[in-house]
Amino acid sequence: MGPPREFTITVSDHVFVLSEDQIHRDAPNYFTGLFEGSFKEAREGVQELKLHRDPYLFTFIHMHLCGYEILPLPKDNIPSHLSEGSRLKDLLHDARFYGLDLLAQELETEITPETKSNLGNCRCARGWAWRL
Numbered sequence: 001m002g003p004p005r006e007f008t009i010t011v012s013d014h015v016f017v018l019s020e021d022q023i024h025r026d027a028p029n030y031f032t033g034l035f036e037g038s039f040k041e042a043r044e045g046v047q048e049l050k051l052h053r054d055p056y057l058f059t060f061i062h063m064h065l066c067g068y069e070i071l072p073l074p075k076d077n078i079p080s081h082l083s084e085g086s087r088l089k090d091l092l093h094d095a096r097f098y099g100l101d102l103l104a105q106e107l108e109t110e111i112t113p114e115t116k117s118n119l120g121n122c123r124c125a126r127g128w129a130w131r132l
Contacts, residue, residue, distance in 0.1 A: 007035055008048045014055035022065045029099040031065075056082070057091050064095075064103045071106055 007023060009016045009031075023031040034049060036042050041049075051058070056079050060070045073091075078084060088110060095104040 005035075005047065007031065009058075010048070010050045011053050011055040011058040012051075014058070016058065016062045018062070018065055022067075025065050025067060026100045026102045029101075031098065033099070053094065053097075054090065057087065057094050060091055061094060061098060061100065061103070064100065070103075071110060 005020045007018045007020075009018060018031065023029070023035060028037075031049075033039055034041050035047065060073070063070050073084075073088065075084065078087060082090065088107065092104060092107040092111065095107055
């Protein structure tokens with residue numbers, strides 16, 4: 001058995017590295033499907049992914065997959081393009097996009113009823129990735 005595999009995920013211009021164990025922390029998800037599932041990239045042995053998403057929000061995704069508690073979110077250092085409420089909502093959208101059900105459930109408990117009514121139905125990895 002070889003060394004554990006690592007996956008490089010570039011989000012805009014920020015580079016994150018996840019181990020095989022880390023992508024399995026909240027599986028099945030977009031990353032397990034892409035790197036180990038039925039995706040063409042998995043069959044080709046791809047270990048890198050480039051995403052055009054928010055790197056600030058992906059920092060919390062990365063921390064979650066590393067096993068850290070991310071809630072409550074810190075109230076300082078919020079980028080100017082987000083408000084305290086919008087980043088929680090946007091993080092929930094990203095958690096759903098990546099198919100991270102455990103994280104999405106945690107985030108849903110933090111969202112107020114007013115914010116929840118504005119969420120709508122976001123498309124997530126679970127909705128299309130496993131039908132390929």
